[in-house]
Amino acid sequence: MSGFTRYNKILNLFSEQRSSWTVLEISDELKTPSSTIYRIVRELVLAEFLESAAGAYFRLGPAFIKFNRIINLSDPLVRAGQPFLKKLANENPIESVNVLARLYGNKVMCVADYKTPFFKNNTSYQKGKLMPLIYGATSRAIIMKIVGKSLEDLLKQETFYDDNDKDTFFKNLKNDNKKGYCKTEGQVDEGLIGFAVPINNKKLGIEASLSSIFNSIDFLPEHEPIIYANLTSYSLLIERYINQIFDDIQNYHQISS
Amino acid sequence: MSGFTRYNKILNLFSEQRSSWTVLEISDELKTPSSTIYRIVRELVLAEFLESAAGAYFRLGPAFIKFNRIINLSDPLVRAGQPFLKKLANENPIESVNVLARLYGNKVMCVADYKTPFFKNNTSYQKGKLMPLIYGATSRAIIMKIVGKSLEDLLKQETFYDDNDKDTFFKNLKNDNKKGYCKTEGQVDEGLIGFAVPINNKKLGIEASLSSIFNSIDFLPEHEPIIYANLTSYSLLIERYINQIFDDIQNYHQISS
DNA sequence: ACTAAAATTATCAAAATACAAGAAAATATG
DNA sequence: CATATTTTCTTGTATTTTGATAATTTTAGT
Structure with missing residues (x-):
């Protein structure tokens, strides 16, 4: 996993059916050590592409709402x-x-x-x-x-x-x-x-x-x-x-x- | 520029006021060699976070519409x-x-x-x-x-x-x-x-x-x-x-x- | 408030990869 | 078709990422 893929793979786990994930769940799913996932998730949270929800869960962040609006306008x-x-x-x-x-x-x-x-x-x-x-x-x-x-x-x-x-x-x-x-x-x-x-x-x-x-x-x-x-x-x-x-x-x- | 920042900085150039950019413009704006930007943009296009428009321009891609929908539902x-x-x-x-x-x-x-x-x-x-x-x-x-x-x-x-x-x-x-x-x-x-x-x-x-x-x-x-x-x-x-x-x-x- | 468990961050050396710069190829333009 | 522009490729080097472990912080239950 390298480049943008490493971020994209995590983001693409979030779906209509399953909209929140814990770091450990992501780590299991992608067969990647949790220390690595913690680091990547933290980066995505910082950029508001993810945000933390209750109980150690994460969900998609408001950056998508922002960019979606720009697309609608442009x-x-x-x-x-x-x-x-x-x-x-x-x-x-x-x-x-x-x-x-x-x-x-x-x-x-x-x-x-x-x-x-x-x-x-x-x-x-x-x-x-x-x-x-x-x-x-x-x-x-x-x-x-x-x-x-x-x-x-x-x-x-x-x-x-x-x-x-x-x-x-x-x-x-x-x-x-x-x-x-x-x-x-x-x-x-x-x-x-x-x-x-x-x-x-x-x-x-x-x-x-x-x-x-x-x-x-x-x-x-x-x-x-x-x-x-x-x-x-x-x-x-x-x-x-x-x-x-x-x-x-x-x-x-x-x-x- | 490292980690997700390198992708996020590019994505955040796309705004309501300016919704399409060429690689060269991005390269100028971020003071980063164009060969590097080409590589990064290619990755973002592959993930549908960007897409190419006419005349060497790029714009925000449909991935944002997809994720925005998931947020609305979840x-x-x-x-x-x-x-x-x-x-x-x-x-x-x-x-x-x-x-x-x-x-x-x-x-x-x-x-x-x-x-x-x-x-x-x-x-x-x-x-x-x-x-x-x-x-x-x-x-x-x-x-x-x-x-x-x-x-x-x-x-x-x-x-x-x-x-x-x-x-x-x-x-x-x-x-x-x-x-x-x-x-x-x-x-x-x-x-x-x-x-x-x-x-x-x-x-x-x-x-x-x-x-x-x-x-x-x-x-x-x-x-x-x-x-x-x-x-x-x-x-x-x-x-x-x-x-x-x-x-x-x-x-x-x-x-x- | 205290304690145990869980979640998260920090550290660091090894491994992987991104980088810059120019060359080459592909594509668009007149 | 020739030329200009855009994009990809190549390479050694520098930088970043990785993952195991340890340390810290937060959370939840008594």
């Missing part, structure tokens, strides 16, 4: 997309959850969302939660724009039931790409139906998607063209807005240097 | 307080912003907030933003429960105009502590008036406050007892709920070990 995708999510929601014919998601390693992560006030169910897509790469419209709309070796690398870790399953997956992906949007039902959450379109910006290295998720019960076939039209027009707006934000940042750097 | 203060903010807001006699804040080093940070739909102004208190320690009811309600050497250490970095200013500050603090709540007007934001009560849990090391912020124009003296009663009763509820959450976590650790 990430071009979040900045460009966030303001449109509510508008998109209001133009959808039925109650919806609207999500802006992006690649995160070989997972997909929601970075902004807006749920209409009376939407019944909970979706798995929540800001910051990692979602499967190959299931759900939200994820598929992202990867359908990735091709060649990049796609291969990305899917390397994924397991398909069999070759047939894999073939179907690629055929669907190609098909969706031709249509320009993606629709899946119940792949991630039972009883929900999702529509998604890709959002890309090669210059900024953005590989993302915009999606609307509905309760299957509410959904009627005649809604589909409206949903698709909304998603498409907003994704174009967002892509254009991303460029504008990028130009702003460029100008800022030129002026200040 | 931090006892956030978990205990979040659900009550909207209720508190609805029971206030006028439009309000309601804030849960805590100590963060020698600053104060908002960790959860709820603004009523028609509140006009923007407050400086936003989730994740660092606020001054000695101005504003939100901050003062936190420090008024801290005494002795802890308080001294905390205030070491603060500068007062003169000794008189300092004396007044301590006298007010003592006074507020006796009353049980804190009220300030225009100390942080012009035209806003804030009320705050402390939230503490010694066992969990929680030093926080609950506050309601109003537009000065809306506020009438007869509102004050209602506001105070609401804040007090909700702070007690939250303190009790924190203990319950703590017990839940305790039980979880006992069962799983």
Whole structure:
């Protein structure tokens, strides 16, 4: 264990399921002497990446809240997309959850969302939660724009039931790409139906998607063209807005240097 | 520069004002050779604490969004307080912003907030933003429960105009502590008036406050007892709920070990 | 308040790794 | 395609990290 890894391994132990650890537990888990862990944890506490809780436990520290805010204010995708999510929601014919998601390693992560006030169910897509790469419209709309070796690398870790399953997956992906949007039902959450379109910006290295998720019960076939039209027009707006934000940042750097 | 400092110094360059940096800029700023910065940045990118943007720039990475979510789901203060903010807001006699804040080093940070739909102004208190320690009811309600050497250490970095200013500050603090709540007007934001009560849990090391912020124009003296009663009763509820959450976590650790 | 247990910090020599500086490679730009 | 820029690689040396143990501090139970 060396470099940043030694800190990252400890931080990554803290999860939704297990949000507090003692030094001894960390030491056991990472098979590293406790004297070493004490030292590293102390450093992380000093930097507010961890903080001590009751009973010798430690939990994630407020530094993450601070940096998360900076991202919300500055990430071009979040900045460009966030303001449109509510508008998109209001133009959808039925109650919806609207999500802006992006690649995160070989997972997909929601970075902004807006749920209409009376939407019944909970979706798995929540800001910051990692979602499967190959299931759900939200994820598929992202990867359908990735091709060649990049796609291969990305899917390397994924397991398909069999070759047939894999073939179907690629055929669907190609098909969706031709249509320009993606629709899946119940792949991630039972009883929900999702529509998604890709959002890309090669210059900024953005590989993302915009999606609307509905309760299957509410959904009627005649809604589909409206949903698709909304998603498409907003994704174009967002892509254009991303460029504008990028130009702003460029100008800022030129002026200040 | 050694240990976590070497990573933290780089991460802390990324701010609301300046959210993207090139390796060369970092190298200049920290007076460290670029080959070293390249190595460190590469490590941070690998861990998703940074990510590369267009034109050799880097920005904060999605790891912060992920960890921020885990905090929202697991931090006892956030978990205990979040659900009550909207209720508190609805029971206030006028439009309000309601804030849960805590100590963060020698600053104060908002960790959860709820603004009523028609509140006009923007407050400086936003989730994740660092606020001054000695101005504003939100901050003062936190420090008024801290005494002795802890308080001294905390205030070491603060500068007062003169000794008189300092004396007044301590006298007010003592006074507020006796009353049980804190009220300030225009100390942080012009035209806003804030009320705050402390939230503490010694066992969990929680030093926080609950506050309601109003537009000065809306506020009438007869509102004050209602506001105070609401804040007090909700702070007690939250303190009790924190203990319950703590017990839940305790039980979880006992069962799983 | 006292005591035992637990948690945390300090010490230090050996081992591992980060460093600086320039060269080389990869990538972007016009 | 040529050039400029960005990024990675290489190497001996200096610095940092490590981990076993000891010392200290904190916590919890009587």
